[in-house]
Amino acid sequence: MAGVFIFLHLFKTGYYMELNEQEIIRRQKLQEIGNMGINAYPAELFEVNTSAKDIQTHYEADKIEFKNISIAGRIMSVRDMGKAAFCVIQDATGKIQLYVRRDDICKGEDKSLYDTLFKKLLDIGDIIGVKGYVFTTKTGETSIHVEELTLLSKSLKPLPIVKEKDGETFDAVTDAEFRYRQRYVDLIINPQVKDTFVKRTQLVNTIRDFYNAKGYLEVDTPVLQAIPGGAAARPFVTHHNSLDIPMYMRIANELYLKRLIVGGFDGVYEFSRNFRNEGMDRTHNPEFTVMELYVAYKDYNWMMDLTEELIEKIALTLHGTTEVQVGDKIIDFKAPFKRVTMFDSIKEFTGIDISNMEEAELREVCKKLHIDVAGNIGKGKLIDEIFGAKCEGNYIQPTFITDYPVEMSPLTKKHRTHAGLVERFELMVNGKELANAYSELNDPIDQRERFEEQAKLMERGDDEAMFIDHDFLRALEYGMPPTAGIGIGIDRLVMIMTNNPSIQDVLFFPQMRPEVNHQEKEENN
RNA sequence: GAUUCAGUAGCUCAGCUGGUAGAGCAUUACACUUUUAAUGUAGGGGUCCUGGGUUCGAGUCCCAGCUGGAUCACCA
Numbered sequence: 353m354a355g356v357f358i359f360l361h362l363f364k365t366g367y368y369m370e371l372n373e374q375e376i377i378r379r380q381k382l383q384e385i386g387n388m389g390i391n392a393y394p395a396e397l398f399e400v401n402t403s404a405k406d407i408q409t410h411y412e413a414d415k416i417e418f419k420n421i422s423i424a425g426r427i428m429s430v431r432d433m434g435k436a437a438f439c440v441i442q443d444a445t446g447k448i449q450l451y452v453r454r455d456d457i458c459k460g461e462d463k464s465l466y467d468t469l470f471k472k473l474l475d476i477g478d479i480i481g482v483k484g485y486v487f488t489t490k491t492g493e494t495s496i497h498v499e500e501l502t503l504l505s506k507s508l509k510p511l512p513i514v515k516e517k518d519g520e521t522f523d524a525v526t527d528a529e530f531r532y533r534q535r536y537v538d539l540i541i542n543p544q545v546k547d548t549f550v551k552r553t554q555l556v557n558t559i560r561d562f563y564n565a566k567g568y569l570e571v572d573t574p575v576l577q578a579i580p581g582g583a584a585a586r587p588f589v590t591h592h593n594s595l596d597i598p599m600y601m602r603i604a605n606e607l608y609l610k611r612l613i614v615g616g617f618d619g620v621y622e623f624s625r626n627f628r629n630e631g632m633d634r635t636h637n638p639e640f641t642v643m644e645l646y647v648a649y650k651d652y653n654w655m656m657d658l659t660e661e662l663i664e665k666i667a668l669t670l671h672g673t674t675e676v677q678v679g680d681k682i683i684d685f686k687a688p689f690k691r692v693t694m695f696d697s698i699k700e701f702t703g704i705d706i707s708n709m710e711e712a713e714l715r716e717v718c719k720k721l722h723i724d725v726a727g728n729i730g731k732g733k734l735i736d737e738i739f740g741a742k743c744e745g746n747y748i749q750p751t752f753i754t755d756y757p758v759e760m761s762p763l764t765k766k767h768r769t770h771a772g773l774v775e776r777f778e779l780m781v782n783g784k785e786l787a788n789a790y791s792e793l794n795d796p797i798d799q800r801e802r803f804e805e806q807a808k809l810m811e812r813g814d815d816e817a818m819f820i821d822h823d824f825l826r827a828l829e830y831g832m833p834p835t836a837g838i839g840i841g842i843d844r845l846v847m848i849m850t851n852n853p854s855i856q857d858v859l860f861f862p863q864m865r866p867e868v869n870h871q872e873k874e875e876n877n
Numbered sequence: 878g879a880u881u882c883a884g885u886a887g888c889u890c891a892g893c894u895g896g897u898a899g900a901g902c903a904u905u906a907c908a909c910u911u912u913u914a915a916u917g918u919a920g921g922g923g924u925c926c927u928g929g930g931u932u933c934g935a936g937u938c939c940c941a942g943c944u945g946g947a948u949c950a951c952c953a
């Protein structure tokens with residue numbers, strides 16, 4: 353009767369009108385749990401002294417006794433045998449089976465804890481704590497013989513049921529929209545998803561440890577900027593009320609880190625969340641993470657050495673080997689990586705030597721190679737288009753592409769021996785750019801001229817040209833030591849190292865169009 | 878932005894040339910004190926994404942829209 357009452361009550365409040373049958377039943381159960389004098393959401397802590405993984409790895413293998421254990425987790429499945437039941441709970445480390453026997457959790461005459469609470473009122477998805485001891489069942493399953501059971505949190509929404517047998521998975525939730533919008537559910541029911549994010553953190557920690565061991569300083573620089581600099585991209589614009597000025601979300605942190613090198617730090621790095629107001633697809637999210645590092649008194653050759661050492665170390669940390677499966681390919685991150693100049697690369701894949709060509713000739717080459725280019729782009733961009741169309745995709749194994757044209761690298765030092773080039777490299781892996789680095793331009797006169805070139809390009813209609821940052825120029829005028837800098841796309845690196853083809857699978861909460869609920873829809877109509 | 882595929886029960890999916898909306902799991906009730914995709918018996922559960930149109934009749938055909946995926950273009 354209580355159930356009927358609560359149903360009517362909830363129905364009257366309107367909000368609950370959209371509840372499905374199972375959600376209504378769970379709310380009725382919640383009410384009945386309260387009627388038994390049990391708090392479905394207790395405040396006190398539940399002390400845990402072991403984990404599913406701990407038991408699974410040590411009980412059988414090491415013959416370690418697990419007595420008086422205390423463990424908590426979410427109920428994932430229940431097999432009710434009448435006066436005893438098996439259920440599987442999942443904690444942060446994995447799954448473990450429970451053996452719940454009525455006369456063991458209800459020692460006296462009152463069997464309501466088992467017959468009513470456990471059998472009738474608990475559901476898959478509820479979080480419980482149990483105490484007991486570990487044993488092996490007849491069928492050989494390591495299990496916990498439960499002596500005490502406590503409800504820690506009642507779940508009001510039915511959890512999608514994923515079943516398994518002999519390593520085969522049944523009814524797995526693969527709907528991308530469901531998984532990204534309700535990542536919390538995805539994490540509960542798809543264990544490999546958790547692995548990806550654990551690896552992501554391991555990867556970041558590896559980089560941090562590697563740089564910290566070398567004495568580089570992790571820093572924070574502004575995300576809200578008055579001039580969005582350091583990259584060519586459309587920024588998100590916002591407004592600061594009390595200053596009454598437009599502000600931009602950062603598109604890169606490069607210019608700030610270089611200011612810190614001017615300020616006397618030898619090595620600084622930052623995991624920079626960048627924001628770009630551009631298209632979204634499987635390799636682009638509006639916010640993404642780039643690790644940028646700047647080290648004084650070094651050059652780009654040194655940075656290549658450092659980077660291949662780092663990337664190799666990441667592969668080893670995550671996989672125990674330098675060989676990583678990516679799609680249907682094996683990528684070997686064993687250092688050293690191949691190094692190819694951009695002109696050599698273009699010569700290799702097109703047969704054309706463009707090293708001495710001017711803008712008009714380059715346009716002819718593009719035409720011959722059937723590459724569509726806009727009329728307003730300059731020489732450097734033309735070369736970049738040729739490389740992007742004909743070369744980039746060929747570099748599956750890690751390769752440094754070096755020595756870019758000066759026109760497309762306005763923050764990079766001119767090449768020490770080759771006129772018209774700069775000391776820059778990109779690390780290509782699986783046909784995509786993973787890192788971008790250079791000997792930083794520290795000549796303030798040259799930098800001013802480069803910015804002015806960018807301003808001219810902007811006038812020609814190149815909407816990706818950079819703004820002039822006068823404070824950055826002022827900093828350079830005080831003197832910046834020769835410096836090597838690099839930016840590594842963390843999301844892309846995680847995608848490769850975890851074999852995920854979509855950026856949405858390496859971000860906990862990828863950007864999605866906001867959901868519209870039914871109520872709002874009606875109000876709008 | 879273009880092309881294309883998809884949206885049906887809490888979840889995974891059927892639903893043919895248009896004719897009363899289906900299955901498995903989950904859920905409810907009962908049975909079962911070592912099961913494991915537990916089992917057996919009996920039930921309940923639907924805005925077929927939304928809105929128009931064609932038709933005697935639309936989950937199905939047509940148009941528009943929403944959301945997501947894939948491919949392409951741009952970007953990292």
